[in-house]
Amino acid sequence: MTSTAAITQRLFGTTPAGDQITEYTLTNAKGSIAKIINFGGVITELHVPDSRGQLADVALGFETLEPYLETSPFFGALIGRVGNRIAKGKFTLEGVDYTLAVNNGVNHLHGGVQGFDKKVWHAEPFDDAQGPGVKLSLLSSDGDQGYPGNLQVEVTYQFTHEDALVVDYRATTDKATPVNLTQHSYFNLTGQGDILNHRMQIFADHITAVDDTQIPTGELMPVAGTPFDFRTPHRIGERINADHEQLRFGLGYDHNYVINQAQYKALTLAARVEEDSSGRVLEVYTQEPGVQFYSGNFLDGSHTGKGKTYHQRTGFCLEPQHHPDSVNKPQFPSVILQPGEQYKTRTVFKFLVK
Template sequence: MQASITQAAFGHLPDGRAATLFTLTNPNGLVVKITNFGGIITEIHAPDRHGALADITLGFDSVAPYVKESPYFGALIGRYGNRLRDGRFTLDGQVVQLPANDGAHHLHGGELGYHRVLWRAIPFQEGDSVGLTLIYRSPDGEQGYPGTLDVTVVYELTAGNELVVTFDAVTDKATPVNLTQHAYFNLAGKGDILGHLLRIDADAYTPIDGTLIPTGELAPVAGTAFDFRTPHAIGERIGNDEEQLLHGSGYDHNFVLNKPARKAMTLAARVHEPVSGRVLELFTGEPGVQFYSGNFLDGSLTGKGQAYGYRSGFCLEPQHFPDSPNQSAFPDTILRPGEEYATVSRYKFSVEK
């Protein structure tokens, strides 16, 4: 089989602009579908241990539901992924106020974040790899953020069954930047994700308050339901009577990845679905990963022929830490003129016999 990339219409936005769906196929038959609206991964078809393909990501059949009601299914997230307390931070002595779209807080770049942008898309093929380059200029003041940010995101599907996601950005004013990818996975292709076996290479995590904002502490995972240093089923301890699980209604926390050096590309997480044998490995240079267990899915959203029920998908979002501009002990997320924001994450798909 030859690697290929094709494109097709995916519907229209409310203002009449057309969205396009790009289908990337590698020589092994692995398929990834991406739309230029929000840079959204709409489908990933991966084989099980018997070679049978199934769609292992949550999403919709056309652009309209993504505009209307999607909980960030498959989307690119920016300018700042995750939460900022009260939508506010101080930068170089000036208080910057962003719109609140998650109670009192600012979440995932705001109501009109990068998940709602129609990106300029350039498909490419290099040997057995196919990909899509997405480009967006985020203007000064967009969703309250200072500075014009030029963002490039490259999705590349390799012959090694890896989806490589590369983020690059430059700015003309100091601004916080924390870009990530928000795919929801279900390696079984249906049902809930509680039987998936998860390992996260993190000795610590960032606890949250009752509004899901980090307290500023780096807490050890040892002795808690957050210790995934060895594989555990996602559902094994999710119902434990631990304050942090109650705050998140399950897992909705940033894990502090073990790193031999800053920006080192390491295996952050591994997920194995025992029935199908499918395996997902996430490698990233980011210092953290947000693990979310689909706690707010309730069956009200339907896409691609199924209702997305409670905990029917999980997210592993490589990132800097939530609320970092307000947390001096967290890794710095301020990008300044003359600097380049550059980060790479790799999603490797395989099977365990």
Template sequence: MACNSTTDQPQNANITSKSFGTLPSGEEVTQYIMTNNQGMEMSVITYGGIITSLTAPDKAGKYEDIVLGFDNLEGYLQDGVPYFGALIGRYGNRIAKGKFTLDSTEYELAINNIGNHLHGGLKGFDKVNWSAKEVEYADGVALELTYLSADGEEGYPGNLETKVTYQLGNDNTLLIDYMATTDKKTVVNLTQHSYFNLSAMKEDVLNHQLMVNADHFLPVDSTLIPTGELRPVEGTPFNFTEMKKVGADVNQENQQLTYGLGYDHCWVLNEGAGKMDLAAKAYEPNSGRTLEVYTSEPAIQVYTGNFLDGTLTGKGGTVYNKRTGLCLETQHFPDSPNQPEFPSTELNPGEKYESQTKFVFGIRE
């Protein structure tokens, strides 16, 4: 696999911007290049709030891009692009049969994934042009993205005012702060859908080691909707309570792995929701890169790029084959609006949806 690499020297933290192209609607898409004082660089476009590139140092100090994506806007506008780097909303993950009921009113959403609703619908938050501005952040640089999702958009009730802030710290961390308010009772479940590859796309992610801080996961039916069971991971291929190669058990004979073509499941985090706790760790031995994920969310969806099939060519001519990327999507449970025993995703007028996730990039010699 090809890799797109850069080597940076320490510098002043800053944000620059430039045009990234024009949407068919005529709207201009802007790219913001965020650089911390260590030389770590993250590029974000207003279309979808997409993280188009993110560099991190290896054990030799070389900064390389570690997320999947495209060199130009046209790449992201192709049919079938699987949410590379995008903000996801109004509802991350799946809602069964595209229906849910609030206060005796049934709402119908688009069916866009195996008979279900996925990641906000046909034009979710990943396909809208966000407003962006630089905001003060004492320990690095920060970019604030805002979007008003109108009442009825994609079938969801309420005018939803959404604000997402990317904070790139001088300590090589990325803090994502989510906030939303509504004027009508609705459901909200926001997440970020970067595909990580700590080898800088030199190989697939099966050699990555992974730990997930969860003793239970959510088994799914054949359409990837949770059955409602919280199943212990012990004795199953889903046991990542200690560091283990992603590829160690992914090809075992197991009905859940068959349904997802690998890992495409939600793990129930041990610490629950409300405070920033460790959700997962990843380590790539050849580069020495590490990634720790902390979140206030109660769950994390681990997806191993099972549906990538080599038909997409990304940055630097890299072909995105099966399991080229690893997604670690912090969130509430899938299908929560239809499963009242799951943690609620309802948001009422006068309330504030707040969520934080922090990605910590490091090196193991």
């Protein structure tokens, strides 16, 4: 065990290829703790206080490396090159047709079979006045999962002394390529049980409606008068089983919300979640145009970790992103990064108590 004032690290496991994976424990001035591994940039644990000052781990995950290698449903992971779905794993860019790995029915999901969640990242811990952090970097080579261009990626996690986990993304490329990075933590603000009584608020007037394979149709569907209206707080379970075609397609909430932004690319409060019994609150700020709200519908009890069994709806995700299938939807904000440009975006997961 080696340590600095606010960072410790330990061997978390070894990949089949022989790469040693390190877990970095970031402890802020309040004593709150974030744990991150350099495999997949995964947040393995996140301990934040309740209204009585008691810490609990509010992130779903595993205590060993092996499940992250094979069976993890993207618990805590960094997602890329392109988060969410691309229809049939195909797109055309600058007159060239590209075919990607298909790993979600007929579609490409979260970067493919060996997306960024399955990569070994180079890690550098750091500590400054804002709090402890770790900088992760990765080269995704030309042709990786079918994508064009050598993409150099840098993601910085910093756990501030105010219990905010700040995620900064940077990327450059030597060839035009789609890029849409996100963070796929599953949260449960009680640390146990289901998330159906969590009160969700999402500052969005529309979702990107999807077809039965969860690919956007191109329609921006107004949330008003539907179970998708979280403009004022509602319990996640309140309308999750309502008779609505979009809920049937996702087996619940698994939809991209189009964030109401006063200014595109400004850091905007996208969502706020409150949990009454603990008093914990999560606010999600992003510069992205959308956020995927996923209510853990496909968790089925087959995953266990940290002494818990992860049944359906024991965690929720809020994944800031560009809209799904943007590479095939010219009416959506572009995800294409050109040589000479820098991909740059920030997300903040801020934990509070009521």
